[in-house]
Amino acid sequence: MSDHIVKAYDEDLSQLKTMLAQMGGIVEQQLDDAIDALYRRDTVLADRVIQDDEKVDMLEHQIEEKAILTIAKRQPLARDLREIMVAIRVASDLERIGDLAKNTAKRTHAISEQLPRKLMAGVTRMGRMAQAELKSILDAYARSDAAMALEVWRSDEDLDALYNSIFRELLTYMMEDPRNISLCTHLLFGAKNMERIGDHATNIAENIHYLVHGKPLAEGRPKKDVTSSLRIEGFRPSDE
Structure with a gap:
């Protein structure tokens, strides 16, 4: 491969990474902003989150187009091809995280009453944990740091x-009154959005491991969400 082709390919990869960093x-x-908007019931801030989703969608489309064009022009192999495929996957996960942030912000418009401090504190804490996961995994991707990615992957248990x-606590509040x-219900959806953001962060972590090592993680995903199989005391089968 000539120096000119190598340089052109490196420039293509650099552009992909720049777009992903922007996204x-x-x-x-x-x-x-979505976490703050929900906590403060700030509909103006919530609307800004919703509007910004168009930028995220546009960047995902541009990254996909750039990746496909690079594959067609450069015909990369091995690690080079993994770089491009992982870029497409990371963009997809980021787009979904943007959607979940947007959906959380939309809840702000639906909540008119004062939020119980204890309940809101739990949802906000979840949001900050999801934020920390997202920041760390983006740093890990920028550095191609598989060890750092694995730390994020394992932290999703928390x-x-x-x-x-929070799921149990919110159900208790609903059953009491x-x-x-x-x-x-709106807070439950908000909390679920944060849990799903963590799942997308672990997706990115797995793709970083694949990028660096050329093979998927051997361990099973540390999934600890048990709410789908939780039975609620006091509810008859016909109520479920």
Whole structure:
């Protein structure tokens, strides 16, 4: 391969990484603003999160186009091909995280009453944990650091455990007083969005490991969300 072709290919990869860094920065800000908007019931800030989602979608499309064009022009192999394929996968996960941040922000418009401090504190804490996972995994991707990615991958257990706790607490509030059902349902969706963001961060972690080592992680994913199989005391089967 000539020096000219190598240089051109390196420039293509650099452009892909620049676009991904830009996309990651927007998504990080979306998530930060979505958490604040929900906590403060700030509909103006929530609308900004919703509007920014168009930028994320556009960048994902541009990254896909750039990646496909690079494959067609350069016909990369081995690690070079993994770089491009992983870039497409990371962009897809970032787009989904942006969607989840947008959906969380939308809840702000649906909540009119004062949020119980204890309940909101748990959801906010989940949001900050998801934020930390996202920041760390983006740093790991920028550095191609598989060890750092593995730390994020394992830390998702903590986010799942907190989600299980919040899920039970919100159900208790709804069972104690039916007037809490609407509010708690919106908070449940917000908490679930944060849990799903953690899942997308672990997706990115697995792709970083694949990029660096050329093979998938041998360990099973540390998934600790048990809410789908949780039985609620006091509910008859016909209620479920």
